Amino acid sequence: MNPISYATGIDRAHLGMIPCAFERAWTREEAVMEKWKPKGEVTKGEAFILKRLEKKRKLFGFLRRHRNEIFDEAFQSELEEMYRDTGAGSDPVPPALLAMAVIVQGYLGLSDADAVDATVLDLRWQLVLDRLGETDPAFSQGALQGFRERLIAHDMDRRLLERTIEFARATSEFDWKKLPKTLRVAIDSSPLEGAGRVEDTINLLGHAGRKVAECAAELLGWPLEQVCREARAPLLAESSVKKALDLDWSDPAQKASAVKSLSVELENLKGWLGSQLVAEMKKPPLQAPLKTLAELMSQDLEPDPGGGVKIRDGVAPDRRVSVEDGEMRHGRKSKSKRFNGFKRHIATDLDSDLILAGAITPANRPEEEAAPELKRDIELLGRDIAELNIDRGYIASPLVDEVLGTGGQVVCKPWVARNGNSFAKGAFKINLRDRTITCPAGETEHIEFGSVVEFDPEACDRCQLRASCTAASPGTGRTVAIAENERLQQKLRKLQKTRAGRAKLRERVAVEHRLAHIGRRQGRRARYRGVRKNLFDLRRACAIQNFETIQRKAA
Numbered sequence: 001m002n003p004i005s006y007a008t009g010i011d012r013a014h015l016g017m018i019p020c021a022f023e024r025a026w027t028r029e030e031a032v033m034e035k036w037k038p039k040g041e042v043t044k045g046e047a048f049i050l051k052r053l054e055k056k057r058k059l060f061g062f063l064r065r066h067r068n069e070i071f072d073e074a075f076q077s078e079l080e081e082m083y084r085d086t087g088a089g090s091d092p093v094p095p096a097l098l099a100m101a102v103i104v105q106g107y108l109g110l111s112d113a114d115a116v117d118a119t120v121l122d123l124r125w126q127l128v129l130d131r132l133g134e135t136d137p138a139f140s141q142g143a144l145q146g147f148r149e150r151l152i153a154h155d156m157d158r159r160l161l162e163r164t165i166e167f168a169r170a171t172s173e174f175d176w177k178k179l180p181k182t183l184r185v186a187i188d189s190s191p192l193e194g195a196g197r198v199e200d201t202i203n204l205l206g207h208a209g210r211k212v213a214e215c216a217a218e219l220l221g222w223p224l225e226q227v228c229r230e231a232r233a234p235l236l237a238e239s240s241v242k243k244a245l246d247l248d249w250s251d252p253a254q255k256a257s258a259v260k261s262l263s264v265e266l267e268n269l270k271g272w273l274g275s276q277l278v279a280e281m282k283k284p285p286l287q288a289p290l291k292t293l294a295e296l297m298s299q300d301l302e303p304d305p306g307g308g309v310k311i312r313d314g315v316a317p318d319r320r321v322s323v324e325d326g327e328m329r330h331g332r333k334s335k336s337k338r339f340n341g342f343k344r345h346i347a348t349d350l351d352s353d354l355i356l357a358g359a360i361t362p363a364n365r366p367e368e369e370a371a372p373e374l375k376r377d378i379e380l381l382g383r384d385i386a387e388l389n390i391d392r393g394y395i396a397s398p399l400v401d402e403v404l405g406t407g408g409q410v411v412c413k414p415w416v417a418r419n420g421n422s423f424a425k426g427a428f429k430i431n432l433r434d435r436t437i438t439c440p441a442g443e444t445e446h447i448e449f450g451s452v453v454e455f456d457p458e459a460c461d462r463c464q465l466r467a468s469c470t471a472a473s474p475g476t477g478r479t480v481a482i483a484e485n486e487r488l489q490q491k492l493r494k495l496q497k498t499r500a501g502r503a504k505l506r507e508r509v510a511v512e513h514r515l516a517h518i519g520r521r522q523g524r525r526a527r528y529r530g531v532r533k534n535l536f537d538l539r540r541a542c543a544i545q546n547f548e549t550i551q552r553k554a555a
Contacts, residue, residue: 033083035076036094038130040068049127059107059544060124062551063100067128070167071096078159082150093139097129098147099160101139103547104128106540109521112141152532157539158357158377164546165354165381171550182386182408184350186511187374187394189367190518191333192360192534193525194341196325201300201311202262206241207323208293209233209266215286216277231272233265260308263301266293295320318364325529331363339363341526344538345370346518347378348511350389353549355514355542356381360535367393375399387411389508395485404488411504414492415483423469425480432487437480441465450484517545 042050046064053061063070071079079095104125105115118125119138126132151157199207210224213236217227228237238244241262247254270290273281280286299316301309315330321340322328328341345359345367357377359370371394378385388403389411400410417425429438430447437453438444441463447453455477460466470478483489495501521541526534 033080034094035073035080036071036096036100038067043132045132046127049123053124057124058551058555059548060104060128062547062554063103063128066167067100067130069170070163071099075159075163079156082154082156093143093147095147098139098144099151100128101125101144102148102151102540103160103544105144106521106537107544109523112144115144116141148536152536157536158380161355161358161539161543161546162377162381164543164550165356168352168354168546168550171554179351180386182384183356183378184387184389184507185347185356185378185385186350186389186508187345187347187371188391188508188511188515189343189345189370189393190515191331191339191363192342192344192522193339194322194325194328194363195526195529196322196328198321198328198340199323202241202258204321204323205262205266205293205296205300206236208289208296209262209269210236211289211323212269212273212286212293213237215289216273219277219280219286228269230276232268233272235262235265236269256304256310259301259311260304263297263309266297292320292323292326295326296323327362327529327531329362329364342531342534343367343370344515344518344522344534345374346511346515346538346542347374348514350387350507350510353510353514354546355518358535358538358542360531360538362531366396367391368395368397370394371397371399375402384408389511391508395488400485400488410488410492411495411508412492413505414489414496417481420471421468422471423465423478426493428480430482430486430490432490437482439478440469447482447486449482449486452479452481454479514545517548518542521545 042065050061050064076094076096079099082095101115101119104118105112108118110118116137116139119129119131120126120135123132126134129138131138151160197207213227213231213233214224216222216231217224220227225237228234235241235244242249242258245258245261247258249255249258270293273286273290277286281290299319300312302312304310319330320326320328321330331339331341331343333339341363343361343363343365345361346355347357348355357374359373361367361370375385384406385399385403385408387409388400390397390400392413392415394400395410395412395415403410419425423440427440431437435447436444437447439455441459443455443459443463445453445455457475457477460470460472460477461474463469470476472478495504518538518541521544522537527537528534
């Protein structure tokens with residue numbers, strides 16, 4: 001029997017009167033959820049659809065054939081635990097069915113509304129969800145959104161990714177007994193443009209001020225224009241502050257005057273709220289937009305010696321770039337390529353090609369900050385990292401020291417020391433055992449890790465090789481920077497000089513391929529706002545990628 005979809009508004013008391021494929025035992029105190037039990041055998045109608053899926057969108061067929069194994073009884077029990085805090089709720093859709101819907105939604109990149117419609121209009125969805133022939137949606141938009149929020153709140157999106165690895169271990173295509181007991185992990189990152197709108201300083205402040213005024217208008221039951229008029233902030237009533245000011249923005253004097261005018265109106269608004277809504281300013285919903293406005297004014301404005309305020313000279317540390325998404329930041333992929341948003345990081349097992357973990361960080365944070373989160377998720381798999389393949393952005397991570405401390409290997413390109421036409425660092429002999437460095441002319445100095453060593457200025461002044469060594473003024477000796485991880489850098493330089501070492505470095509290409517697949521699936525722009533929701537989307541994309549890897553190897 002196919003599942004029946006219930007209309008919204010049906011209360012628990014009436015559920016017992018409706019026949020249902022997902023049987024439930026309701027009491028006044030709690031609700032017991034029935035597990036999803038899709039058919040195992042393939043019907044004639046399903047066989048026809050599966051035949052059509054052999055060349056395109058193959059993952060639908062894979063999920064149909066293996067849905068009972070992926071969502072076994074134990075994993076379904078874990079999903080049901082997300083509902084134990086409030087009972088099963090009023091939506092009778094089994095969590096496993098919603099989890100499958102979340103996967104298929106990410107596979108096709110559909111919105112929640114389109115996903116609901118697809119359960120009725122798309123035979124492929126009906127095939128996977130065991131709903132062929134149904135004319136009612138399998139769930140509502142609210143149910144899908146609520147399930148996603150529960151996944152995030154209980155960190156079950158991590159378990160969904162982890163489940164793909166558990167499933168792979170149970171398949172014959174991944175002969176886990178022949179794979180190493182420890183992991184060879186490769187980590188890489190790519191830019192993810194944020195979903196929030198990025199604005200210049202004037203528009204950013206105007207946007208934040210308008211959000212405050214709109215919230216106040218809603219609390220008072222007034223039109224926005226009345227709030228702005230009473231607060232002596234008429235600029236905020238316009239759809240665009242720059243349009244309202246109507247100035248020549250290429251004129252520095254007019255631009256400076258505009259900043260002062262906008263600042264005065266923002267202060268007027270805050271002062272007026274202090275007299276009209278003083279209690280509401282300290283609690284939701286007004287508290288959040290006021291905090292955002294204060295943060296933006298603090299980071300982008302500074303006192304003007306001539307009176308009033310001006311746009312801050314330079315860029316504030318950790319500058320916020322969007323009103324709507326407070327966690328987006330300016331970032332750089334290279335010296336010439338800037339982006340606004342986040343960085344997505346993944347960790348891949350080089351032996352199985354499966355993605356083990358994912359992480360999201362604001363765009364301005366160094367890559368190394370993602371390593372602890374990736375390491376934590378990998379540790380939950382119950383396996384140790386024996387080899388770590390990374391790029392130089394992760395080399396300062398504590399994870400590197402931990403892998404080396406347990407006897408593991410770190411594979412990474414070393415930092416390249418350049419010095420124009422003068423002797424580079426490689427021309428100096430560094431003795432790590434004695435902690436000395438010897439220049440091409442034979443002068444020796446003691447070194448300390450994480451410091452800069454300077455050779456004797458008098459020896460450098462009389463040295464015949466000085467012209468080829470340094471352009472420093474007389475009386476100044478040649479300096480050489482000694483890295484904190486100089487021992488590791490020396491090992492990596494030796495590795496890069498051998499044929500076998502260069503082949504080892506090329507193995508990291510596998511994680512770049514996985515990341516390219518994830519980037520194509522997610523797109524250039526983030527689907528959600530904020531770090532945590534985008535982490536959910538990344539983990540979902542990684543789970544889908546793992547299923548495709550398993551399906552490809554099975555084929």
